[in-house]
Amino acid sequence: MELSHDSDLLAIIKMLNTFGRHSNVVCAYTELFGLRPLKTKTKKWRVLLEEMKRLFDSESFTYQKRAYKISQAGIIEALNVVVHRNFTDWLDSHNYLKKIMIGIAEKEERESAKQAERDLRKKEGGLMSGTRYPEAEEVVQLPKMKDVPLARLTEEQVEENRRRLKDMIKQIGG
Numbered sequence: 646m647e648l649s650h651d652s653d654l655l656a657i658i659k660m661l662n663t664f665g666r667h668s669n670v671v672c673a674y675t676e677l678f679g680l681r682p683l684k685t686k687t688k689k690w691r692v693l694l695e696e697m698k699r700l701f702d703s704e705s706f707t708y709q710k711r712a713y714k715i716s717q718a719g720i721i722e723a724l725n726v727v728v729h730r731n732f733t734d735w736l737d738s739h740n741y742l743k744k745i746m747i748g749i750a751e752k753e754e755r756e757s758a759k760q761a762e763r764d765l766r767k768k769e770g771g772l773m774s775g776t777r778y779p780e781a782e783e784v785v786q787l788p789k790m791k792d793v794p795l796a797r798l799t800e801e802q803v804e805e806n807r808r809r810l811k812d813m814i815k816q817i818g819g
Contacts, residue, residue: 649688650684650687653687653688653690653691654687656691656694657687657690657691657694660691660694660695660698661694663698663701664697664698664701667717667721667724670721670724670725670728671694671697671724673724673728674697674724674727674728674742675690675693675694675697677727677728677732677735677736678693678735678736678737679735679736696739700720701717701720704716704717704720706743706746708740708743708744708747713746713747713750713751714750714753714754715746715749715750715753716753719746719749719750719753720746722749723742723745723746723749724742726745727741727742727745768783
């Protein structure tokens with residue numbers, strides 16, 4: 646029993662470093678699960694910290710068979726909300742945290758969609774104005790031109806264009 650207790654405490658100490666400066670709020674959250682007396686609840690604390698580590702690493706969670714993406718900043722914001730709420734009983738699951746995170750995840754998703762739209766408009770504007778070139782693997786769709794009849798070139802114009810192309814190729818080749 647003591648070996649299990651010691652290995653759990655060692656795992657807890659190592660795991661707390663993974664949360665960095667947010668380890669305090671993570672510990673405060675896990676305390677809401679009634680970890681007293683600690684001597685008998687170290688395994689529960691280790692399991693809770695492992696679940697929080699998986700949440701931080703994946704930056705996603707599921708609730709009622711729906712997956713949500715959330716940033717670490719969003720997770721910390723949700724943890725702060727939960728920690729500062731006064732509960733009459735101990736928590737027995739992460740469902741309250743998940744409900745808070747759903748709102749934050751949806752807000753982040755809306756903001757990222759708006760930012761992506763702004764970035765796309767900026768790229769399109771730059772491409773249309775000719776001030777920037779397409780980036781690697783970027784697909785550029787040019788606007789459709791009105792029906793313009795093809796220009797008919799005379800033989801002299803065709804020969805002049807060939808001569809200019811030959812001159813440009815010589816300049817490029819050195």
